[in-house]
Amino acid sequence: MPLSYQDVVGADLSSLEDVAEAWHSMGKRFGELKGNYTKHVPSALGNGNWQGEAFGAHQKAAQGTAFEFAAAKTEALAVAELLRKAHTELHRLRKAVKDLVGDAEDQGFKISSSGVATYVGSDKHEKQALRNDPDHAAAQAKAAQTWTDKITKAVEAVDEADQKAKRALTRAVSDTSPDGIGIAGFNAHAEGDLDKAGAPENTPHTKTDGWTAKGNFKANGPAAGGSLLGPGYGRQGMAKGYVDAFHVTGQGSVSKGDMKLSGIADAYGGIRGTASGGFTEQGLDGTAEGSAGLRALAEGRVESDIAGAYGRGTGFAGGEVGVNVNVGPDGFSSGGKAFAGAKATAAGGAEAGGISIGGTAEAWAGPGLEGNFIFGEKDGDGKFHIGVTGGASPIIGGKAGGELVIDPGKVADTAGDAADAVGEAAGAVKDTAADLF
Structure with a gap:
């Protein structure tokens, strides 16, 4: 469901920074855990005293666990970066909405809770002119619609950024690769670039190459x-x-x-x-x-x-x-x-x-x-x-x-085309021979 005007102007974006910092700290901690695990588990048991099929199975499982610790670090740091970039972009776009509202109010327009502009005038003399001049009223009604359209477009930009952040975060925490312990582990390929990770699926191609x-x-x-x-x-x-x-x-x-x-x-x-x-x-x-x-x-x-x-x-x-x-x-x-x-x-x-x-x-x-x-x-x-x-x-x-x-019709057409091709080839040979001699 798209964000409304009230959703945009009433949202508290400050928590995104706090959450981003928590994810960043968690990513660093996963890196420390990976180092400790590698040092104290597979390395400690690889001194040659334990061998055989059980040892091989254990070491393989230990490698998978170590991989997942590293993947968890990558995933957490990517999520932290996405949250920071989402906060920056959403804050900028929401400010653009509020700036439009402030500009409209400075010119005598009131913005409703649904983002609709209505001209109310700046003083009693202008209100009196508005009542007595139909042309002035029509011009202000047109201006009100223009402000409403600008605000609506700015709100839609915030919604698009919000949807992009949602897609990016969902993909960052989704492991679809068979590496490590397999699908549904931590995402070792998480992307921290908001524009790249949040791009819509099935982006339409503008070039058809004639197809x-x-x-x-x-x-x-x-x-x-x-x-x-x-x-x-x-x-x-x-x-x-x-x-x-x-x-x-x-x-x-x-x-x-x-x-x-x-x-x-x-x-x-x-x-x-x-x-x-x-x-x-x-x-x-x-x-x-x-x-x-x-x-x-x-x-x-x-x-x-x-x-x-x-x-x-x-x-x-x-x-x-x-x-x-x-x-x-x-x-x-x-x-x-x-x-x-x-x-x-x-x-x-x-x-x-x-x-x-x-x-x-x-x-x-x-x-x-x-x-x-x-x-x-x-x-x-x-x-x-x-x-x-x-x-x-x-x-x-x-x-x-x-x-x-x-199909007799197609067979006849094919034979005719072949005869034409043979005739054209024979004519070309004749012309070439004449040129030579």
């Missing part, structure tokens, strides 16, 4: 609903239903020129079911699926104009069933699945020149059976797919699969 970033986050649930879409010309009939406990999605990307890095994370819990079927220009198609449980997905991609690659991991706990069939002029595909338990999936692949290949591997804990085969177009995407996936799990098992996808 553009964007992203979004969505959270929904609980929710329930459904829909029914009748078959029509060129499309399927479909029925959907769902009961969502929650659904959270976050995604982001950075891009520069034709290079793009992107990622997505998604978590869902609930029950869903879909059924669809009908005749389309792709032939006869029917699908039915149902699932209940928890799902999570994380995916990363790197893409450019000439190639791309991805990696994906998913997890599921619950049950699911499904069946699908497609018969059409471009090929035949069919499959089915049934599963109850938990499973985790890893997938990856790459694409270049219109040809992509990918693979999946999945671990199951629970009974299940699944099989899919495809040879031809898939979901009317205009690409040629060859793929197979299969798996079984009496209790513990899994599945694996792979798929080759050919």
Whole structure:
């Protein structure tokens, strides 16, 4: 919660100096303790009379203790220095607030307990003029707002300094290094520079080096609903239903020129079911699926104009069933699945020149059976797919699969680009030969 005007003008900062002196004395004392401990414990026992594994373990522990004494000295002296610098900065900034208040009062303004300026005039003649001259009243009201804004800004500067001191002190007494006896000991790397130690985390960068970033986050649930879409010309009939406990999605990307890095994370819990079927220009198609449980997905991609690659991991706990069939002029595909338990999936692949290949591997804990085969177009995407996936799990098992996808449009474009490049290279060789002879 930000400091108020009253917090600033009413604060007693003198105790910071007393506390800083106490921390400094404590730091010096820790240094003395470290010297005494090193002299009277590990050194005294290192005369050769005691050897073996117990002696080695003791000496190692003693080294850790000595390290912590030294770290305690560093931490205490850093805290003392931070408190001194915080006192100096807060005292200066609070004085700036009080000086503004004094200047405003000298010019006939009264400052309320919340830091708001109001013009009250300096004598009865001016008060009379204020009542009889609307322009004068408006000018003084504007001046009062100006004083209020200046005081507010000065109070905010004190609050920012206070927050900086808080961050610095918190970091000074937090040990996140595994040295010494490990994390949660004394901080051997405590920083006494207030500006450095108190800098905000995740300081925004002003230079992007040409990279553009964007992203979004969505959270929904609980929710329930459904829909029914009748078959029509060129499309399927479909029925959907769902009961969502929650659904959270976050995604982001950075891009520069034709290079793009992107990622997505998604978590869902609930029950869903879909059924669809009908005749389309792709032939006869029917699908039915149902699932209940928890799902999570994380995916990363790197893409450019000439190639791309991805990696994906998913997890599921619950049950699911499904069946699908497609018969059409471009090929035949069919499959089915049934599963109850938990499973985790890893997938990856790459694409270049219109040809992509990918693979999946999945671990199951629970009974299940699944099989899919495809040879031809898939979901009317205009690409040629060859793929197979299969798996079984009496209790513990899994599945694996792979798929080759050919995009005729991209293959043709790549071939055209290659031909153009060969032609340009041949032309360059010809021109060079002509120049030589």
